[in-house]
Amino acid sequence: MFKNGIIIMLFIFANAPVFSQDTGQTLSLDKLVEEALVHNPQVQAFRYQTLADSFKISQAGALPDPMISLNLLNLPLDNFVFDQEPMSGKQIAFKQTFPFMGKLGLKEDIARLNTRVSKANYTELKTQLIYNVKQLYFDLYFTDEAIKTTKKNYSLMQEFVSIAEKKYSVGKGLQQDVLKAQVERSKITQQLIELNQKREQLEANLNQLLNRPVNQPLAKTTKPTASVIHPERSVLEKSVQKQRALLNAWRLKTEQRKTQSALAQKSYLPDFSFFIAYTQRDVLQSGMGGVDFLSGGITFSIPLYFWQKQDKQVQEKQIAQKQSISAFQNIRNQVFADLDNVLSALDKNAQLMQLYRSGIIPQASQSLQSAMIGYQTDKVDFLTLINNQKTLFNFELTYTRILSEYMKDLARLEYVTGTQLQ
Numbered sequence: 001m002f003k004n005g006i007i008i009m010l011f012i013f014a015n016a017p018v019f020s021q022d023t024g025q026t027l028s029l030d031k032l033v034e035e036a037l038v039h040n041p042q043v044q045a046f047r048y049q050t051l052a053d054s055f056k057i058s059q060a061g062a063l064p065d066p067m068i069s070l071n072l073l074n075l076p077l078d079n080f081v082f083d084q085e086p087m088s089g090k091q092i093a094f095k096q097t098f099p100f101m102g103k104l105g106l107k108e109d110i111a112r113l114n115t116r117v118s119k120a121n122y123t124e125l126k127t128q129l130i131y132n133v134k135q136l137y138f139d140l141y142f143t144d145e146a147i148k149t150t151k152k153n154y155s156l157m158q159e160f161v162s163i164a165e166k167k168y169s170v171g172k173g174l175q176q177d178v179l180k181a182q183v184e185r186s187k188i189t190q191q192l193i194e195l196n197q198k199r200e201q202l203e204a205n206l207n208q209l210l211n212r213p214v215n216q217p218l219a220k221t222t223k224p225t226a227s228v229i230h231p232e233r234s235v236l237e238k239s240v241q242k243q244r245a246l247l248n249a250w251r252l253k254t255e256q257r258k259t260q261s262a263l264a265q266k267s268y269l270p271d272f273s274f275f276i277a278y279t280q281r282d283v284l285q286s287g288m289g290g291v292d293f294l295s296g297g298i299t300f301s302i303p304l305y306f307w308q309k310q311d312k313q314v315q316e317k318q319i320a321q322k323q324s325i326s327a328f329q330n331i332r333n334q335v336f337a338d339l340d341n342v343l344s345a346l347d348k349n350a351q352l353m354q355l356y357r358s359g360i361i362p363q364a365s366q367s368l369q370s371a372m373i374g375y376q377t378d379k380v381d382f383l384t385l386i387n388n389q390k391t392l393f394n395f396e397l398t399y400t401r402i403l404s405e406y407m408k409d410l411a412r413l414e415y416v417t418g419t420q421l422q
Contacts, residue, residue, distance in 0.1 A: 025219045029137050032210065036133050037126060039211040046125050050118040057115060061108030067095040073279060083282040086289045093277035093295075100269040106262055113256035120249035127245060127415055129209065134411035136206045141221035142404035143199045149397045150191050153390055157185045180383075224407045229421065233343070236417050240335055243418030247335060250328040257324040261317040267310045270300040335416060342412045349406040356399040364392040 037043060071091040075082070082088045204214040241247065276296040283290035303310050371388040414421050 026222045027137065027140075027219050029134065032137060032206070033130050033133050036129055036209050040129055040209055041211055043125055043129055046118075046122045050115065050122045053115045053118040057108055057111045060111035061104050063104070064097045069093045069095070083285050086281075086284060089279040089281040089293070091277050091279040093275055095273055095275040097271060097273040099271045100266060103263065103266050106259055106266065109259050110256055110263065113252055113259060117249050117252045117256065120245045120252060124245035124249060127418060131411050131415035133206070133209055135408050136202055136209070137221065138224065138404045138407045138411070140199065140202045140206065140218070141224065142401050143195060143202060144221050145400040146397055147192065147195045147199070149393050150188060150195060153393055154185065154188045154192065156386055156389060157188055224403065229410070231421070236339060237336070239417040239419045240339060244335060244416070245418055247328075247332060250324070250331050254321070254324040254328050257317065257321040261314070261321050264310075264314045264317040267313055268303050268306060270302060273299045275299075338416045342409055342416055346406065346409045346413065349402050349409060352402045353399065353406060356395065356402065361392070361395050361399060364388075364395045368392050
């Protein structure tokens, strides 16, 4: 009686789909990405920073503010009147400074490049956010599948404990089997506790990216559709060079440093200030004078201490330019190393998925069926039968983990190349 009931129960579990979907609401990865791009506060901060930097361009190319001065000229100290001395008067003056030709244009170019750097950093941050959301989503997917598989194992072990206890009570089983089953059941309970805690942590991390309350529960994930891709290395390298925002940002930053160096070279050249003044004079007490004056002039700066100031400024900008070139090369090397690593991981996981789909899981399934037949003919004990079922479940879970890792690798490849692959 026990044997027939166990066989029926095992067939039910063996035929239950490991990747069955919940009938209720499920998480949509595309909608999560859209929500993150709209509501993530860090992305919003970078967007505002980019917008603010765009307003610096016209400021950098504008002339210095002109100056107007109101002056009282040559008032006598004995009575402070304007009609006693011929040089007394009231004056209004206007002054405008003009940087040497080309300086304002270079400053505007620097500000424009700075805005482009900000835009590239903003794009890089959005790409990184999409990558992070996908990583957490596929971790959450694997955790959901692990919880489902662990619950199935728990149900099997619970049934085994019951059967072992009944067999032992009628003298047909061993107490050792009962104790072993109880220990295994406790281990599975511990695994469920740890998996549920892990899911809560993943929910908190994903909610943080979405700018939601961190304790807000998330629906169950759905099985991703994994299409094995075989991208050409040369095509991906071109995508990295053209599309990766991080490299574009450093490329623009290097160009900006070069423009700053050119501006420093012009610091040896003087800036000019032009002024014009109108002086009004009263008719003197003697009846003389009263003629107004118009004055004008030009002043310019002299780089007198160039060895302390301008020379050092040029050297500073040239060194900064070299630093930027080296940093760009270092970042570029890192990106291409990441490309190598992710392509290697994709190839490995693609082969493992094929191995588990066409080899390991079918073989484990056949082993379980053989154990069932053996149990029916009393050639296999019940524990061996249960272990075969657990082995199949664990292999299916391992396949799920590999699938999750493969999808994470695809997301990483999109991030590294700056392109959408699916």
